[in-house]
Amino acid sequence: MLTPSTTLCPSARAEEGALLLGVVAPDQSVKMLTEPEPLTAELAEAIAEIDAPEQQFRFANRCVKSGCNQWHDGRCxxxxxxxxxNQHLAEPVTLPACAIRSQCRWHKQNGPKACTLCPFIITDSSQTEQERLVYIDSPAYAPGA
Known part of the structure; x- marks a missing residue:
């Protein structure tokens, strides 16, 4: 069960217990809902019928830290x-609307700059966890490379 103190992953899979946070717009940016919608068993089942739901919607769920293949050196x-x-980004003056900011792993880890980039991150769950891990670990894509 998610509580107000639960740290949330803002790029979770569409599964029962997750929160529907937003919808991917035609310009490929995520338009956040005013209030997250909990994924009941019925809603999760309906969304599962959609091809690549994580590429069409944004979901949040408990950050599982080392239980996630994207977790490296104690960080997402x-x-x-x-x-x-995007190291060149200045500190934002205003932030996009977000219903989970106080619980968000990305915000807790990188502050307001993460919020500026968040609407442009689309989850691709069509690959296996291992394929995504290889992509992240590739020297060409390594942070600071």
Whole structure:
């Protein structure tokens, strides 16, 4: 069960217990909902019928830390990779709307700059966890490379 103190992964899979956070717009940015919608068994089942739901919607769920293949050196590798390509960004003056900011792993880890990049990150769960791990670990994509 998710509680107000639960740290949330803002790039989770579409599964029962997750939260629907937003919808991917035609411009490929995520438009966040005002309030997250809990994925009941019925809603999760309906969304599972959609091809690659994580590429069409944004979901959040408990950050499982080392239980996730994206977890490296005590940090989320997804946001660290994106941040490594966007080091030039200035500290944002305003932040995009977000219903989970106070619980968000990416915000806790990288602060407001993560919020600026968040709407442009699309989850690709069509690959296996191992394939995504190889992509993240590839020297060409390593943070700081």
């Amino acid at each position: 590798g997804v946001i660290d990779l994106v941040m490594s390509f």
